[in-house]
Amino acid sequence: MATTKSAPAGRGGIDWAGLGWMFLFFWYFSGVTQALIWASGVAGSTGSRQALLASVLWLIPPLLFPGRTRLLAGVIGALLWLCSLAGFAYFLVYGQEFSQSVIFIMFESNVNEATEYLGHYFSWRIVLAVVAYGLGGWLLWRKVRPVYLPRRAALLASLLLFTTSVGYQGMHQLLKHEEFQVALDDFEKRIEAASPWQLVIGYRHYLQQLANMEALLANSERILPLKNLADAHAGQPATLVLVIGESTNRQRLSLYGYPRPTTPNLDRLRxxxxVFDNVVTPRPYTIEALQQVLTFADQEHPDLYLTTPSLVSVMKQAGYKTYWITNQQTITKRNTMLTTFSEQADEQFYLNNNRDQNARQYDGGVLEPFSRVLADDAPRKFVVVHLLGTHMRYQYRYPQEFERFTDRTGVPDSVTDDQLPTYNSYDNAVLYNDHVVSSLIERFRATDPNGFLLYLADHGEAVFDAPDPEVLGRNEGAPTSPMYTVPFIVWNSPKWQAQQPRDFATALHRPYSTSHFIHTWADLAGLRFDGFEPDKSLVSADFKRRPLLIGNPQQPKNLIDFSLIKPKRSADPGNKFVQREREGKERPL
Known part of the structure; x- marks a missing residue:
């Protein structure tokens, strides 16, 4: 009697269940962490979508070589598991998404720091979670089985899977951008949440941005110090604090007359x-604005930051120990300049290592390291605290207990029902920013310091401000006043005021651009040097009014005076500020 050999399961048709188990196995090593991030509200669903599409790629080898399915799946799965462990464990410890900023900190730490870190955060709970995570992958691997397709069908399916996973996006970015590097950067953004690309791309970007930063630092080291620097407070203990806000339009602060009580704590400290009420930023983007705020560059001399000392370098030359506490992302393509400034300081505290700017990273985290710096026994300290402030997306900028503005009370009628949640979330972000800034002041005041604290925002933000409620975000090509009006506040300690008596009354309403900020800071700090221009100091008796130039200084013919778009009073009782505005679009930080 003749016998026949049975065909492998699914050869007579597509084994959809087998294909599903195989995909679930590969997705597991990217999708679990991204699902936890999404479910916890730390970030949006972008990472989960990226993990879903990128995981499709790994189906190709088993479909092309079904006889080796278990071996291929095991090898690929082991690689994905190892590469995903860093992101999985990092989320368990910090509740944040792993990014190239974490890689930067890892490689910038020495062995002792790494040992202390592991000792501080070691937990059997984390170990058990990692073991359970690996066990879950192994159980799924046991479900993996070969899926047999005719050779031509397997090739066609592989082409389709490749196109779906990475091929379409790669080709789309190449056609969209003329420069290959720009296309590559955009393509990487669409797969970097998935394992192993999270590590591969993060490390590549780390090397790239590190090289850029080292070039900037090398250039800064060649810059000569200021000549004839004199300090009116030389030899005296002093602590000077600069708090840099983010995307905060002063017109939405009750401290500046906004009808909603968005700054109750600062109001009590009034x-x-x-409180300076006529200060604007030269540019509506963080890097471009701070490139002038923290250096001698300005709108008419935009490249001076390359040949003159930064504010951090000036304060070090004056004998201050310098600190940089930041809740901004550490080392991204956009933030390399800021990281370069921070690396010039003696000590750094990098708090935000999220991959995505749209993540719940609260500024309250700066308070603990700020207290540690205040307790440092260095007699002279200069402290920079860089906040994430009220940056988009606003709902990620404050804890649940600060969600106090939820209805239409105090909202102009021009704001639509669809716009209302965003409008309210911005005010809630301002409310939490008030809590952080006022807490910094109170902690500083409690030390009975000899010094001052200055708070300003890098730029403003248009958030459906009447009379053009469609305007949201920032766009230098279509400037609107909320994009440029910034809070500018100084708290002087009694000791400092006694040593350097100053009447601020005549200066509070002066029109001023933060592009000349370094001269104001030097004046407040009692510093004089060759190149100091007192007429560019907001608080000097020699102050000279200048045009408040805004726009891209690399295109000087397009620079305009901010007064041309100065806000007018509104007839709307729900909003006392009205701006002449045009359509704007959000730009990344």
Whole structure:
């Protein structure tokens, strides 16, 4: 009697269940962490979508070589598991998404720091979670089985899977951008949440940005110090604090007359503050604005940051120990310049290592390291605290307990129902920013310091401000006043005021651009040097009014005076500020 050999399961048709188990196995090593991030509200669903599409790629080898399915799946799965462990464990410890900023900190730490880190965060709970995570992958691997397709069908399916996973996006970016590097950067953004690309791309970007930063640092080291620097407070203990906000339009602060109580704590401190109400930023983007705020560059001399010392370098030359505490992302393509400034400081505290800017990374995290710096026994300290402030997306900028503005009370009628949640979330972000800034002031005041604290925002933000409620975000090509109006506040300690008596009353309403900020800071700090221009100091008796130039200084013919778009009073009782605005679009930080 003749016998026949049975065909492998699914050869008579597509084994959809086998294909599903195979995909679930490969997805597991990217999708679990991204699902936890999404479910916890730390970030949006972008990472989960990226993990879903990128995982499709790994189906190709088993479909082309079904006889070796278990071996291929095991090898690929082991690689994905190892590469995903860093992101999985990092989320368990910090509740954040792993990014190239974490890689930067890892490689910038020495062995002792790494040992202390592991000792501090070691937990059997983390170990058990990692073991369970690996066990889950192994159980799924046991479900993996060969899926047999006719050779031509397997090739066609592989082509389709490749196109779906990475091929379409790669080709789309190549056709969209003329420069290959730009296309590559955009393509990488669409797969970097998935394992192993999270590590591969993160490390490549780390090397790239590190090289850029080292070039900037090397250039800064060649810059000569200021000549004839004199300090009116030389030899005296002093602590000077600069707090840099983010995307905060002063017109939405009750401290500046906004009808909603968005700054209750600063309102209570009002009698202790010097509140300057006519200050604007030269540019509506963080890097471009701070490139002028923290250096001698300005709108008319935009490249001076390459040949003159930064504010950090000036304060070090004056004998201050310098600190940089930041809740901004550490080392991204956009933030390399900021990281370069921070690396010039003696000590750094990098708090935000999320891959995605749209993540719940609260500024309250700066308070603990700020207290540690204040307790440092260095007699003279200069401290920079860089906040994430009220940057888009606003709902990620504050904890749940600060979600107090939820209805239409105090909202102009021009704001539509669809716009209302965003409008309210911005005010809630301002409310939490008030909590952080006021807490910094109170902690500083509690040390009975000899010094001052200055808070300003890098730029503003248009958030459906009447009379053009469609305007949201920032766009230098279509400038609107909310994009440029920034808070500028000084708290002086009694000791400092006694040593350097100053009447601020005549200066509070002066029109001023933060492009000349370094001269104001030097004046407040009692510093004089060759190149100091007192007429560019907001608080100097020699102050000279200048055009408030805004726009791209690399295109000087397009620079305009901010007064041309200065806000007018509104007839709307729900919003006392009205701006002449045009359509704007959000630009990344």
């Amino acid at each position: 009698d202790e503050l010097q």
